[in-house]
Amino acid sequence: MTKALITLRVNGEAHTVAAEPHHTLLEVLREELGLTGTKHGCELGECGACTVLVDGVPVLSCLTLPQQIGMADVTTVEGLANGPELHPLQTAFAEEGAAQCGYCTPGMLLSAKALLDAHPRPTREQMAEAISGNLCRCTGYTSIYEAIEKAAARA
Ligand code: FES
Numbered sequence: 001m002t003k004a005l006i007t008l009r010v011n012g013e014a015h016t017v018a019a020e021p022h023h024t025l026l027e028v029l030r031e032e033l034g035l036t037g038t039k040h041g042c043e044l045g046e047c048g049a050c051t052v053l054v055d056g057v058p059v060l061s062c063l064t065l066p067q068q069i070g071m072a073d074v075t076t077v078e079g080l081a082n083g084p085e086l087h088p089l090q091t092a093f094a095e096e097g098a099a100q101c102g103y104c105t106p107g108m109l110l111s112a113k114a115l116l117d118a119h120p121r122p123t124r125e126q127m128a129e130a131i132s133g134n135l136c137r138c139t140g141y142t143s144i145y146e147a148i149e150k151a152a153a154r155a
């Protein structure tokens with residue numbers, strides 16, 4: 001199929017790339033922009049590994065076409081840190097052992113960021129709801145909740 005030029009705004013910068021028109025946002029981020037922090041999981045909308053933020057809202061990039069979002073602001077895990085300074089959630093996840101194999105972690109961090117942006121002091125219930133679409137096989141979730149609480153307390 002003929003590739004088409006598309007322009008996306010990712011982590012604060014506009015990028016124009018040639019991509020197959022049927023390729024998802026996940027595929028374009030990983031294959032055309034080299035942003036492999038966004039993970040390729042089920043491709044069925046079930047695991048949350050591919051979560052990115054679109055205008056601050058968690059979105060499953062495996063179910064999203066770039067044409068659907070136009071020039072909305074996409075944030076991937078690569079856009080969380082501020083230069084060499086990690087986002088407080090990234091630091092807390094590392095300290096609390098909330099990232100183990102790490103496959104779910106980029107999506108989890110972005111869902112947690114959206115949560116803290118909306119609710120700076122979330123309850124456990126709000127946390128559970130916010131990450132309910134992000135499956136983790138490793139941590140048992142307690143360390144993830146503790147990391148989110150720690151990041152919230154430091155903000
Ligand atoms: S890869 Fe998108 S939800 Fe699993």
Ligand code: FES
Pocket residue numbers: 098099100101102103104105135136137138139
């Ligand atoms: S840390 Fe392994 S799936 Fe979550």
